[in-house]
Amino acid sequence: MSDQVSLSCSSEFVAYACGQAHVGWSVVSLKAPLYEPSTRAAVDVVAVIDKSGSMAGEKLTLVKKTLEFVISQLKECDRLGLVTYDTGVYLDFGLMKMTSKNKERATHIVKQIQDGSSTNLSGGLIKGMVEILDRGKDKNPVASVLLLTDGQANEGITRKEDIVKAMRNPKKFFQQAEESQLPEDDDDSDAPPFEGSVYTFGFGSDHDAAMLKAISDAGHGVYYFVDSVDKIPESFADCLGGLLSVVGQNIALTVEMGPKCTIKKIHGRQSRKLAEDKKKCEFQLGDMQSEEQRDLVIEVNLPSLPSPSKEPQAVLTTSVTYFNVITSIMDAATVQLIVDRPEAASNEPCDANVDVDRQRNRITVAAALETATSLADAGNFDAARKAVSDSRTIVEKSKTASEDFCKALMKDMQNCLDGLSSHSTYNAFGQQQMYNRAQSHNIQRSNFVASPMYGSSSKAAMQMQAKAFKPPSKK
DSSP, rough: OOOEEEEEEEEEEBBBTTOOOOOEEEEEEEEEOOOOOOOOOOOOEEEEOOOGGGGHHHHHHHHHHHHHHHHHOOTTTTTEEEESSSSEEEEEEEEEOOOHHHHHHHHHHTOOOOSSSSSOOOHHHHHHHHHHHTTTEEEEEESEEEEEEEOOOOSSSHHHHHHHHHSSSHHHHHHHHHHTOOOOOOOOOOOOOOOOOEEEEETTTTTTTHHHHHHHHHTTTTTEEEEEEEGHHHHHHHHHHHHTTTEEEEEEEEEEEEETTEEEEEESOOOEEEESSSSSSEEEEEEEEEOOEEEEEEEEOOOOOSSSOOEEEEEEEEEEEEEEETTTOOOOOEEEEEEEEESOOOGGGGSSOOOHHHHHHHHHHHHHHHHHHHHHHHHHHHHHHHHHHHHHHHTTTTTTTTTTHHHHHHHHHHHHHHSSHHHHHHIIHHHHHHHHHHHHHEEEEOOOTTOOOOHHHHHHHHHHHHHHHHOOOOO
């Protein structure tokens, strides 16, 4: 079994007629290997928990049980820290190795968490990030902050734009966040790199989905929409199963175009730098977890040729470098995409490459959900519903419409249409659902346990263990 991330590329059609220019759709794909528990990397995790008054009762009880589950799953090489927040921010315990003794200590502290008053989300988040930044040389290769809340930020920094700004330099803004001051200085040149991710979890209908999604985007994580209290353990477990199965980090991918070919458009939200001549693009793709896939959808300008070509035309060359967590070395791969340029070629929809068609459907849905969310946030529900319905029609008519993946895309769109049926349904669950699903389809990572999309065997196994988990009884 391979322990490397595989690299491949596909063109919508294998051949394009030589006598005219074409716009060809292509996909550059990365596929992570299967995670093996015996080879996983050690992790540093800081849980940042909302203990405001609205968390009282069943929610806080389940969160505490879930934290006990997290503790039970970590090995001695792993480290866990805990920050709680209400009006204030509290470091319940800093990052510590999960030895048997420290697990007992951590569990005892978790059991003592009590609900408080308001919601200083920014203070808790920034403190959690500072804990990751302060690890020093003795740090594990995988690090993450897990931020949980059920409500609106109403203490400290409360605007999402200001919180995201503070995340660029957490140490600099930590005291300002505690004192409810806004970030004042735009110069982040002295900021140390944040070598980790930030995952956010929003419970119920009262949390700010736009804020949590923006925080997770800035932190290179995902936003989990936890639509019911009993999904808290499974959502944590899904995230933990991913963190404990990271196989590649600092993934950098480059696409360079062949002679006379240029990039027309890059679809999706990947971090990238496109050359002015549109002959080269560099992507920063973060990390990959077990069995994940990353597919870059690119429209390419192919030139007209004066005569049929005996040799295939080189459309693009793509290369990837990354840190292989399994082998602890830097790995690299390079592949080339070629197409034939005969006198005539059939470019009918029935001839299209299924991988390209499938990924085009994915980015079509992601873009439509983003557009619909913006329209609905502005109160234009008719236009929002039309944007989703139009994209569903495109998928329904596509070559891969009958595949399970595309059926799941269409189910997501129907659920989002249900959430757009009225202002009340949008406020109750529609907005959260749409931010969540658009992000998931853009980055190809699971973030909603009710959906089967982008899951993995390690995440599924962790969810099953979370469902069955019962905290040890007191001796």
